[in-house]
Amino acid sequence: MTTAVVPHDRPVRSRPEPSRSGRGAASRTHSRWFVPWLFLVPALAVVGVFIVLPFLNTLAIAFTDSTMLVPGQFVGLENFGRLLDDPRFVTALVNSSLYVVVVVPVMVLLPLVLASLVTGQSRIMGFFRTAFYLPVVMSAVIVGLIWTNLLGKQGLVNELLQWLNVVSAPLPFLTDRWLLLFSAMFVTVWMGLGYYMVIYLAALANIDDSLYDAAAMDGAGAVRKFLHVTLPGVRSTMLLIGLLSSIAAFRVFGEVYVLTNGTGGVGGRNLTMTMLIQREGTGLQAQTGYAGAISLVMFVLLGGLIAVQLWLQRKQADR
Amino acid sequence: MSAVRAVRSRRRVRPGAVVQWVVIAAMFVLLAGPLVWQLSLALKGMGDDLYAKPPQLIPTDPTLSNFGDVLARVPVPRYVLNSLVVAFFVVLGNVIGATAAGYALARLRFRGRGLATAIFLIAMLVPVETVIVSQFLLVRSIALQDTLLGVALPTMVAALNILLLRNAFANIPDELEEAAVLDGANAWQRFLRVCVPQVKGVITVVAIFAFVGSWNDFLWPLLVLSSDDNYTLTVGLNRLRGTFYDDPRLIAAGTIVALVPIIVFFSFLQRYFFRGLESGGLKG
Structure with missing residues (x-):
C-alpha cells in the first residue's frame, strides 16, 4: 500500500496551542502514569512487532548467509559484494530506476492538466472527476489482468492497430523486454492518474480566483493562464507529487508481476526491485540474507529519493 | 465585474x-x-x-455463461469471503488502535510521548517492501503463515493512521475537554464521550482507506498464503491468467466479478474518498 500525507497549502495547526492553564486540561486528572500507555498498547505492539522488529532483523540478516531454513553466519559485506555481480540485481535496479525516470514526469504533469480541465462545481465535471478516479480503487492485479487481455497478441490494442494498418504484425507488448516495461509503465500511469488528479484539485481550489480574473483582464488565454497562474500556484504540490510518485514508481510490483505472469519477463529481464526481493526472499530455497541485503539497498535508495525531494522543497521555500 | x-x-x-x-x-x-x-x-x-x-x-x-464457468472453476466467493475477513481485522484494528493511540499522543501529557511519536513517524517512512522478508520470517516463526490472521496482523494498526488521528484530535479545542475535566471525567470517558465524536469524520476516512488498502493488497498475501482455500481475492485472481490463458472471455468475466464489489463500495462512499485525500489521505 502506498501511503501519503497530503499537505494543505494553507498551514494546518498540527498541535493545539499550549493552554493558559499551563500543562493543558488533560494532565490534571490522570494521576496514574500508565494510563496513556494503555491507549498506546495496541498501536505500539503492532508497529513495534511488525515494522520496527522486522526492520532491525533485516539490518541483521543482510550481513549473514541465512536461508529460509537455516539461520546463517555473519559474513560481513559479502552479500553486498555479490549484488554487484548479480545480473538480475543490475536488471532490477535499471528497471526500477527507469520506472522512476519515465513515470514521474508524466505523473507530475498529466494529472495537473486533467485536474485543471475538470475543476468546477458543475455536475458533469463531478461525474468526470469520479470516473477518472475510479481506477485508483482497483487492485493492481485486476488492472493487470484487464491490460493483459488488451495487450496480448490478439488483444484489442493489436487488433485495432492492425485493422488501422498501423502495424502489419502484432506488437509483442507482453513479451518484448522494453515494450513490456513500457506497457507496465503505461498501466501504472493509467491506475494512478486519478489519485494525483485529486491532490491537484485540492491545490487548485486554493488558488485565488481573482488571479485568473486579473490574467483574463490582461488578455491571457487559457494556456497563458495555466503557465502564469496555475503552475506557480501548485508548485509545492508538484514537488509533493514528484516525491510520492517517485517512491511509488521505484516500489512497483503488482502490475509488472501480473503482466509477466509472475515470471519477471523472459529470462527475468523485467524484474523490478520489489519482484527481486519477493523472488529471493520466499520459498524453501530462499536466501533470506541475500534478500535482506537487497532490501537494505532498496531502503537506502528510497531514503535517497526522499532526501533529494526534501532538499528541493527546502530550496524552493528559501526562494 | x-x-x-x-x-x-x-x-x-x-x-x-x-x-x-x-x-x-x-x-x-x-x-x-x-x-x-x-x-x-x-x-x-x-x-x-x-x-x-x-x-x-x-x-x-x-x-452469461462465462460468469458461470469462472465461478465453477475458480472459487471466487471463497476468495471474496477471505478478503472480507482480512479487511474486517484490518479495519477494526485501525479504528480502535489508531484512534486510541492518536488520542494519547495528541491530548495526554506523559513522559515518553515524544519518543512514541517519533517511533510512529519513522515506522510510517519504512517502505513495506524493504521489511517484508523479515515480516514473513516473523509470521512463520509464530506459526501464522498461510492464515488470514497472519495476512491481517502487520497492517492492523498503520502508523500513518495514528498520525492522521493524532492531528485530528489535536485540533479539538481545549475548552471541550476542560469542561469534561471539571465534571470529573477520567481520560477514558473524555476519550469516548468528548473527543471521539469530534473526529468521527477522520475515523470514517481511516476505516474506508484501511478497507480498500487491505482489499487490494497483493504482495503480502502472496507471500503469506500458500493454500488455495486461504487465498484472498487478489491472490486468487492472479490465477485467472494461468487457468484461462486461452480464453480472454473467462479472464474478463473474472475481472468483472471482482470489480463489482469495489465499484459498488466506491460509488456509495465516494465523497469520503475525495474528502480523505484532501484532508490527508492514503492510497489503497
Whole structure:
C-alpha cells in the first residue's frame, strides 16, 4: 500500500496551542502514569512487532548467509559484494530506476492538466472527476489482468492497430523486454492518474480566483493562464507529487508481476526491485540474507529519493 | 465585474473549450474504454468472433455463461469471503488502535510521548517492501503463515493512521475537554464521550482507506498464503491468467466479478474518498 500525507497549502495547526492553564486540561486528572500507555498498547505492539522488529532483523540478516531454513553466519559485506555481480540485481535496479525516470514526469504533469480541465462545481465535471478516479480503487492485479487481455497478441490494442494498418504484425507488448516495461509503465500511469488528479484539485481550489480574473483582464488565454497562474500556484504540490510518485514508481510490483505472469519477463529481464526481493526472499530455497541485503539497498535508495525531494522543497521555500 | 464576466462568457465559445472537451472525452475513453471492453468480452458467447476486424463491441451471441464457468472453476466467493475477513481485522484494528493511540499522543501529557511519536513517524517512512522478508520470517516463526490472521496482523494498526488521528484530535479545542475535566471525567470517558465524536469524520476516512488498502493488497498475501482455500481475492485472481490463458472471455468475466464489489463500495462512499485525500489521505 502506498501511503501519503497530503499537505494543505494553507498551514494546518498540527498541535493545539499550549493552554493558559499551563500543562493543558488533560494532565490534571490522570494521576496514574500508565494510563496513556494503555491507549498506546495496541498501536505500539503492532508497529513495534511488525515494522520496527522486522526492520532491525533485516539490518541483521543482510550481513549473514541465512536461508529460509537455516539461520546463517555473519559474513560481513559479502552479500553486498555479490549484488554487484548479480545480473538480475543490475536488471532490477535499471528497471526500477527507469520506472522512476519515465513515470514521474508524466505523473507530475498529466494529472495537473486533467485536474485543471475538470475543476468546477458543475455536475458533469463531478461525474468526470469520479470516473477518472475510479481506477485508483482497483487492485493492481485486476488492472493487470484487464491490460493483459488488451495487450496480448490478439488483444484489442493489436487488433485495432492492425485493422488501422498501423502495424502489419502484432506488437509483442507482453513479451518484448522494453515494450513490456513500457506497457507496465503505461498501466501504472493509467491506475494512478486519478489519485494525483485529486491532490491537484485540492491545490487548485486554493488558488485565488481573482488571479485568473486579473490574467483574463490582461488578455491571457487559457494556456497563458495555466503557465502564469496555475503552475506557480501548485508548485509545492508538484514537488509533493514528484516525491510520492517517485517512491511509488521505484516500489512497483503488482502490475509488472501480473503482466509477466509472475515470471519477471523472459529470462527475468523485467524484474523490478520489489519482484527481486519477493523472488529471493520466499520459498524453501530462499536466501533470506541475500534478500535482506537487497532490501537494505532498496531502503537506502528510497531514503535517497526522499532526501533529494526534501532538499528541493527546502530550496524552493528559501526562494 | 461586468468586464470579467464578458471575458469569461466569450471564453466559452472559443476554441479552448473545444480542446478542453476533446481532451476530457479522450481521457474518458482511455480510462473507461478498457472496462467497457472487458464487460463486452465477458458477455461474448461461442458465436462471437473475438478477433473480428474491425473489433466488435456489441456481442452478437450474448451470454452469461462465462460468469458461470469462472465461478465453477475458480472459487471466487471463497476468495471474496477471505478478503472480507482480512479487511474486517484490518479495519477494526485501525479504528480502535489508531484512534486510541492518536488520542494519547495528541491530548495526554506523559513522559515518553515524544519518543512514541517519533517511533510512529519513522515506522510510517519504512517502505513495506524493504521489511517484508523479515515480516514473513516473523509470521512463520509464530506459526501464522498461510492464515488470514497472519495476512491481517502487520497492517492492523498503520502508523500513518495514528498520525492522521493524532492531528485530528489535536485540533479539538481545549475548552471541550476542560469542561469534561471539571465534571470529573477520567481520560477514558473524555476519550469516548468528548473527543471521539469530534473526529468521527477522520475515523470514517481511516476505516474506508484501511478497507480498500487491505482489499487490494497483493504482495503480502502472496507471500503469506500458500493454500488455495486461504487465498484472498487478489491472490486468487492472479490465477485467472494461468487457468484461462486461452480464453480472454473467462479472464474478463473474472475481472468483472471482482470489480463489482469495489465499484459498488466506491460509488456509495465516494465523497469520503475525495474528502480523505484532501484532508490527508492514503492510497489503497
